[in-house]
Amino acid sequence: MSTAPQWKNPVVRWVDERLPIFTYMDHEYNQFPMPRNLNYFWNFGALASIVLVVMIVTGIMLAMQYTPHVDHAFNSVERIMRDVNYGWLIRYIHMNGASMFFIVVFIHMFRGLYYGSYKAPRELLWMLGVVILLLMMATAFMGYVLPWGQMSYWGATVITNLFSAIPLVGEWIVTLLWGGFAVDNATLNRFFALHYLLPFVLVGVVGAHVVSLHITKSNNPDGIEMKGPQDSVPFHPYFTAKDSVGMGFFLIFFAFFVFFAPNYLGHPDNYIEANALVTPAHIVPEWYFLPFYAILRSITFDVLFIPAKLMGVILMFGSILILFILPWLDTARVRSAKYRPIYKYVFWVFLIDCIVLGWVGAQPAEGTALIIGQIGTFYYFIHFLVVMPVLGKIETPLPLPASIAEPVTGGGGGASAGAAAAKMEKS
Amino acid sequence: MRKAMMSAAAAVLMALSGSALAAGGVEVPEREWSFEGVFGTYDRASMQRGLQIYKESCSGCHSLNLIYFRNLTDLGYTEAQAKAFAAEYEVQDGPNDEGEMYTRAAIPSDRFVKPFPNDNAARAGNNGALPPDLSLMVEARPGGANYLYALLTGYADAPAGTDMMEGMNYNNYFPGHQIAMAPPLSEDGIEYEDGTKATVAQQAEDIVTFLAWASEPNMEARKKMGIKVMIFLIVLTGILIAVKKRVWADVH
Numbered sequence: 001m002s003t004a005p006q007w008k009n010p011v012v013r014w015v016d017e018r019l020p021i022f023t024y025m026d027h028e029y030n031q032f033p034m035p036r037n038l039n040y041f042w043n044f045g046a047l048a049s050i051v052l053v054v055m056i057v058t059g060i061m062l063a064m065q066y067t068p069h070v071d072h073a074f075n076s077v078e079r080i081m082r083d084v085n086y087g088w089l090i091r092y093i094h095m096n097g098a099s100m101f102f103i104v105v106f107i108h109m110f111r112g113l114y115y116g117s118y119k120a121p122r123e124l125l126w127m128l129g130v131v132i133l134l135l136m137m138a139t140a141f142m143g144y145v146l147p148w149g150q151m152s153y154w155g156a157t158v159i160t161n162l163f164s165a166i167p168l169v170g171e172w173i174v175t176l177l178w179g180g181f182a183v184d185n186a187t188l189n190r191f192f193a194l195h196y197l198l199p200f201v202l203v204g205v206v207g208a209h210v211v212s213l214h215i216t217k218s219n220n221p222d223g224i225e226m227k228g229p230q231d232s233v234p235f236h237p238y239f240t241a242k243d244s245v246g247m248g249f250f251l252i253f254f255a256f257f258v259f260f261a262p263n264y265l266g267h268p269d270n271y272i273e274a275n276a277l278v279t280p281a282h283i284v285p286e287w288y289f290l291p292f293y294a295i296l297r298s299i300t301f302d303v304l305f306i307p308a309k310l311m312g313v314i315l316m317f318g319s320i321l322i323l324f325i326l327p328w329l330d331t332a333r334v335r336s337a338k339y340r341p342i343y344k345y346v347f348w349v350f351l352i353d354c355i356v357l358g359w360v361g362a363q364p365a366e367g368t369a370l371i372i373g374q375i376g377t378f379y380y381f382i383h384f385l386v387v388m389p390v391l392g393k394i395e396t397p398l399p400l401p402a403s404i405a406e407p408v409t410g411g412g413g414g415a416s417a418g419a420a421a422a423k424m425e426k427s
Numbered sequence: 428m429r430k431a432m433m434s435a436a437a438a439v440l441m442a443l444s445g446s447a448l449a450a451g452g453v454e455v456p457e458r459e460w461s462f463e464g465v466f467g468t469y470d471r472a473s474m475q476r477g478l479q480i481y482k483e484s485c486s487g488c489h490s491l492n493l494i495y496f497r498n499l500t501d502l503g504y505t506e507a508q509a510k511a512f513a514a515e516y517e518v519q520d521g522p523n524d525e526g527e528m529y530t531r532a533a534i535p536s537d538r539f540v541k542p543f544p545n546d547n548a549a550r551a552g553n554n555g556a557l558p559p560d561l562s563l564m565v566e567a568r569p570g571g572a573n574y575l576y577a578l579l580t581g582y583a584d585a586p587a588g589t590d591m592m593e594g595m596n597y598n599n600y601f602p603g604h605q606i607a608m609a610p611p612l613s614e615d616g617i618e619y620e621d622g623t624k625a626t627v628a629q630q631a632e633d634i635v636t637f638l639a640w641a642s643e644p645n646m647e648a649r650k651k652m653g654i655k656v657m658i659f660l661i662v663l664t665g666i667l668i669a670v671k672k673r674v675w676a677d678v679h
Contacts, residue, residue, distance in 0.1 A: 036678055049544075076491050078563070081645070088645045089652070099552055233678055241667070248664030259653025260465055263566060271567035272559075407576040408455070 028214055034219035034239050037404050042218060044108035044244030048205065050247060051101045060213050066146065068192035068322040070185045070305050074146035074273040092262040098140050099265045100254050102391050104167035105133065114343075116335030117219040123327035125216055128209040130323045135205060137289070137320075139198040142191040144286060149270030154283045156183045156191070162296070165310040176193040182276070184354035209290075223335025224400055231404035238256050282364055290361030295364040295380065315377065322384050329384055331392030339398040343391055350383045445673045453600050455570045455577040462639055465654065468647050471503035476619055477637025480630055484611050485561065488553060490541040494641055495560035497535035501644055503639075509535050516540045531628075554594045556607035565635070565642040572635050574600065577629040582610040609625060615678075 007013040007027050016022045050150060062089045067076035081085035109129070115279050118126035145156045157358055160177045164170040179186025228230050235237075257264065265287060269280045285293050291301075297314040306314070358375045363369035455495050461470035478499070481491065496513035500506060513533040518540060521528035533540060542548035542558075550557050577600040585597035585604075595605040612630045619625050640646075 027629055083644075088649060092649070183591065195619065237674045237679065238463065241671040242665045245671045246666070248667045252657065252660045252664060255656050259656060262649070268567050268571070269570050273561040413457070 001070050003309040004366065010355070026233075030234065030236045032214065032362070033217065033224055033226060033229075034235050035231060035404055036238075037220050037222060037232045038218065038239075038242075039221055040242075040246060041107070042220075042242055043250075044111060044212075046243040047104045047246060047250050048101065048108055051097055051104055052199070052202065053207065055097045055101060057119070058090050058097065059196070059199065062094055063196060063349075066192075068186055068189050070148060070274070073146060073188060077147045080394075089258070089286075096254065096262060096265065098143065098286070099257070099288065100250075101136060102116045102140070105136065106153065106288070107131050107291045110135070110385065111352060113217055113350070114337045115221055116223050116332070116337070118327045118328065118331070119292075119335050120327065122212075122216045122219060125209060127324050128205060128212060130204050130320065132202060132209060133323075134320060135202045135280070136197055139195060139202065141289070142195040144270075145188065145191045146195060147270060148188065148274045149269040150272045150274055150278070151267050151279050151283070153183060153274030153276070154280055155185065155285055158189070159284055159285075162309075162313050162316075165309070166315045168391060171380040182387055187189060196280060202403055220404060221336060221338060222401055222404055223339065227403050235238065273372070284362055287358070287362075290359075291321060291357035292316050294357040294361035294362070294373045295377045298360075298377040300365075300370065300374075312374040315381070319380060323379070325386070326384065330388045331390075332395060332397070333392070334397040334400065339400055340395055342395045346391060350380075353379050370380060435618040449520050453602070455574045455600055458573055458576055460572050460639070461636065462646060463652060465633070467650065469501075470636055472621065473633045473636040474502045474640055475504070476621065476623060476630075477640075479620060480612075480634045481561070481619060483617055483635060485634070486539075487542055488549070488558040488608075490543075490558075491539040491641060492541065492560050494539050495535065496533060496537055496539070498644060499535075501640065506535070513537060554607065554626045558608070561638055561641065563642050565639045567642075572639050575635045575638065576631050579612055580605075580627055580635065 145152045163173040296312045296316040303311045360373035499509040516533040518533045581599040598606045
């Protein structure tokens with residue numbers, strides 16, 4: 001399977017003997033063994049890398065036309081929209097691309113949660129993924145500030161102010177983020193510099209994520225390891241073909257927003273230039289931050305000696321940081337929810353909880369929405385801190401198939417359920 | 428399982444994006460617009476009437492800073508007509524060779540001329556209220572064109588017991604119902620060059636169509652390209668599905 005290829009072309013052979021990039025590509029993207037039973041949810045990692053490239057290419061093109069100055073930023077974006085050749089196209093791709101990136105990555109993560117992809121030996125792969133999420137959020141937040149609309153400005157004000165809740169160093173951090181004593185030109189300049197820098201850091205971490213994946217190999221819907229060649233197919237042509245189908249559907253979805261609903265996921269207030277003297281009626285972040293925003297605002301009371309604001313900040317960051325230790329919080333030895341009769345439902349409850357938090361994040365923090373947000377926040381942490389550790393101990397998993405090939409080919413006794421499942425995956 | 432996860436993904440998207448939109452105030456009635464939908468285009472005659480309303484009614488207070496006179500060719504005017512329209516305005520230019528600023532007739536590469544030199548002058552001339560720039564008005568308000576139409580046709584007598592502030596007007600659709608702008612449109616308040624009867628509803632439709640174009644002058648190019656891109660992607664995806672089936676035929 002992993003035999004070193006014999007390169008016929010003398011130039012290729014000469015390069016490869018000195019720097020084995022051809023052997024590397026052959027090994028990692030041609031012969032590389034993939035579980036044969038992957039469903040289409042395994043497309044989303046490839047889709048995320050496609051969006052990352054699209055974002056970097058369109059972003060560089062926008063940076064060539066954009067002016068990071070408080071007096072010119074808003075109008076320079078409108079100049080891109082109106083007078084730069086195809087500027088509207090590039091900017092709408094970039095703007096909607098941010099949403100697409102989060103849609104794809106959220107699905108990728110929930111797939112990992114359902115099939116237990118974060119468990120040994122893939123803990124580090126998962127943790128690198130959480131780093132990617134954090135970098136994406138920082139990049140998206142700073143990118144949203146650049147057009148210098150009302151939501152840009154007030155979103156920046158609200159989010160940077162959060163850091164002031166940190167004891168002792170909070171005020172210092174806020175001043176550092178602002179580059180002064182308010183969100184102003186210095187803030188816009190440093191956010192632009194960082195918004196240009198972080199995607200390249202992201203590329204580096206994505207590289208580590210992929211290398212780590214190629215060590216552990218992909219998890220699969222059955223959550224059992226590949227035991228031999230009968231369980232796998234080579235990456236090319238099987239997964240180049242399958243990922244291409246996913247890419248086709250994804251590009252249709254993406255293009256629909258870019259061409260027919262480009263501002264649907266945005267906020268009208270960001271087409272009003274930033275004004276420090278007029279606060280929008282409600283300051284709402286972009287949709288992908290809403291669940292976290294709901295968690296932040298759900299703490300309206302002091303917890304012991306911790307003030308409410310600081311507690312909100314701790315929980316908001318904690319809601320992501322807790323993912324780092326998920327591989328150890330989940331005590332179940334069976335990976336896939338397919339063979340975990342209770343976790344199967346717990347997963348959906350958690351997903352619904354996240355959606356509810358997203359809804360709450362878009363509402364004013366008062367009345368019923370606030371209470372629902374508090375319950376949702378409570379359950380979010382209970383899921384990780386109580387349900388996951390306890391469930392692994394008390395749940396009796398279903399018997400696992402002997403190998404991946406068995407349910408796929410339907411061979412062997414007692415695999416009829418597995419075979420039916422495989423048929424479902426196919427249709 | 429797969430279907431359930433797909434529909435959950437769709438539900439997340441719709442729930443989240445829908446709620447982001449629902450940040451407006453009063454529910455505004457939906458109308459049909461020439462520029463709606465996948466094949467929508469701006470109604471040229473309506474835009475031209477809208478320009479006339481902007482010129483005669485709005486431009487006394489509201490600027491349109493992002494629009495250049497050259498953009499008027501989008502409305503169906505010729506370059507000569509756009510040039511003639513521009514020439515009616517005076518703009519400051521300079522300094523000339525003697526270092527003096529001077530005024531000259533506007534040319535197509537000039538922006539629409541502002542009614543006030545700065546925001547303070549605008550407030551001073553409008554009882555303290557600042558008339559907003561109209562360049563992005565349709566995109567910058569929740570509800571967009573429907574909201575603006577509702578606002579322009581939504582002036583009414585204040586219900587008994589409403590405590591109106593000095594100089595404010597009651598409007599059914601403005602958030603808070605008290606708007607500084609006096610009713611800008613009146614029955615036959617304008618004599619259309621093309622002879623269309625100038626009802627308030629007609630005027631509101633025309634000015635909103637004009638402002639929708641001002642907000643997004645490249646919308647028609649966007650939708651036209653979008654249809655081509657969609658056809659291409661659907662065909663491409665069909666081919667990719669066929670390739671995938673062929674490649675996987677020996678595995679399943």
